Amino acid sequence: MxxxxxxxxxxxxxxxxxxxxxxxxxxxxxxxxxxxxxxxxxxxxxxxxxxxxxxxxxxxxxxxxxxxVRPTNVVWREVQLGDFVRMLRPTFDSLRGPNTRLVIDVAEGLPPVWADATRVKSAVFEIVRNALDATFATAGNITIDLRPEVPPPSFPAEPASWVAVRVTDDGPGIPADIRNRIFQPFFSTKRKPAATGLGLTVTAGIVSQHRGLLRYESQPGHTVFELLLPCRPEQA
Ligand SMILES: Nc1ncnc2c1ncn2[C@@H]1O[C@H](COP(=O)(O)OP(=O)(O)O)[C@@H](O)[C@H]1O
Ligand SMILES: [Mg+2]
Missing domain, CATH: 1.10.287 (Helix Hairpins)
Incomplete structure (x- = not known):
């Protein structure tokens, strides 16, 4: 996307x-x-x-x-996504349904990504928040998985090292008839006032700014959103 x-x-x-x-x-x-x-x-x-x-x-x-929008004040630095996700855990827990289980799995020795920390944190947050919403009313399971991974061959994979943040939930999934709309600004199927329908739009914008890749697959009981973010380009 x-x-x-x-x-x-x-x-x-x-x-x-x-x-x-x-x-x-x-x-x-x-x-x-x-x-x-x-x-x-x-x-x-x-x-x-x-x-x-x-x-x-x-x-x-x-x-x-x-x-x-494209930021005017981006601060590029090496960001340890694992630390961020662990830091956000209390916030995730406060938004979690009483019977939802959240597991965070960070691969050992994960390299830092080259990113604007605030923005990349928002992108991850929005994806996890959607998984929390999707499982709120059920005894759901969410996994946040961070590991090294390279993009598919069709994607211009420069630099060589990438990190994938994969968020999986076993909620109801995204119905086929709305899949072409979920990234549109203000599109939301939720009724609560906090749902602005901007979460995925913001995430896709931030991932683009980082020259990363955002992809997902969804069927009832199994939805995966994955953010692929590049590490620091090799210094010449
Ligand atoms: N993990 C998910 N499971 C089911 N539906 C989802 C999931 N993530 C996103 N969606 C769908 O995509 C829509 C748009 O998401 P988003 O842009 O974050 O807006 P919002 O969360 O404010 O509704 C949601 O309203 C929902 O219908
Ligand atoms: Mg959302």
């Missing part, structure tokens, strides 16, 4: 995100000031609280949309 970027679209999203953030900051500030008034009746306080929640949700949405 590769995403095409155009400079025009990137500028548009960056510009919109910047202006919307300014507006929402004002919004947030003024509602906060109103809420400081201790003489408000309960209905007004509740209403203002809802407006504040709406502004927060809008900020979250803008942050994610911003993550899709």
């Amino acid at each position: 590769q995403i095409e970027h155009s400079e025009f679209q990137d500028q548009l999203v960056r510009g919109l995100a910047h202006r919307m953030n300014n507006i929402l900051t004002l919004f947030h500030g003024y509602v906060g000031l109103l809420l400081d008034n201790k003489n408000l009746d309960r209905g007004t306080v509740d209403g203002l609280g809802r407006i504040q929640d709406g502004a927060k949700a809008a900020c979250h949405l803008i942050d994610r949309a911003h993550a899709i």
